[in-house]
Every structure is written in C-alpha cells, then in structure tokens.
Amino acid sequence: MATVTFSETLPLNPTAGYAQRIGLSLGTLFISMIEAIEAYKLRRQTRIALYNCSDAVLEDIGLSRGDIEGIVSKL
Template identity: 40%
Template sequence: MATFETTRPAQGFFGGRLSSLVVSIVAAVAAWNDARVTRNALSKLSDRELDDIGLCRGDIESISARAN
C-alpha cells in the first residue's frame, strides 16, 4: 500500500512569518471577543447576582481584562 504525506512544512517568508502573523492576529481577535462576551455577560447581572458570586461592578473590567 502506498502512502503519501499531505502536509508540507512552511518555508520562506510567506510560509512561516506570514502564517504566524495571521495566527497571532486571529488569536488576538479571539481573546478580545472572549473579553467582550465576558464583560457583557457580567454587566447584565444584577448587583445581587454579582454579590452572590463574590463580585461587584468595579470588578467587571478587571475580570474581562484577565480573559486576554
């Protein structure tokens, strides 16, 4: 049975540096979106609900910043 490799290592500028740049941009956008979703979800909670989980309104920004 014959086998062949379907992946090739990235080579040159466009294969290595450009692909790592795209990956880092996608990761940054994903982290920003995660922080945004967290901030929105926590902002929708009432003060009582936030107190139940041990947070206050002032903690929301620092919690969402940690998501980055």
C-alpha cells in the same frame, strides 16, 4: 579503499528560502491575529454578560460592578 565526498548543493532558486521564511512569518502573523481577535471576543462577551447581571447575582459570585473590568482584563 573508496573515499566518499559530500558536497553541499545550493537551491536552484536562492530566493526560495526567503520566500519560505516570509510565508512562515506571514502564517505566524495570521495565526496571532486570529488569536487576538478570539481573545477580544471572549473579553467582550464576558464583559457584556457580567454587566447584564443584577447586583444580587454579582454579589452571589463575589463580585461588584467595579471588579468587572479587572476580571475581564485578565482574560
């Protein structure tokens, strides 16, 4: 009967694991920054569009000028 032994091998460069984790962290940070910028742009565009509406139009959609910041902050 043959026996099989398993041995764990370490990477040739022990810092490779650290570099990979740092790269993943930086990638995640970059994506988070892009998402934050996109969210800011959406809030800004929405705020501008609502402030450019007349009071009659805002009333038609059930808003007042005082509601705009509350609506935009929820985006």
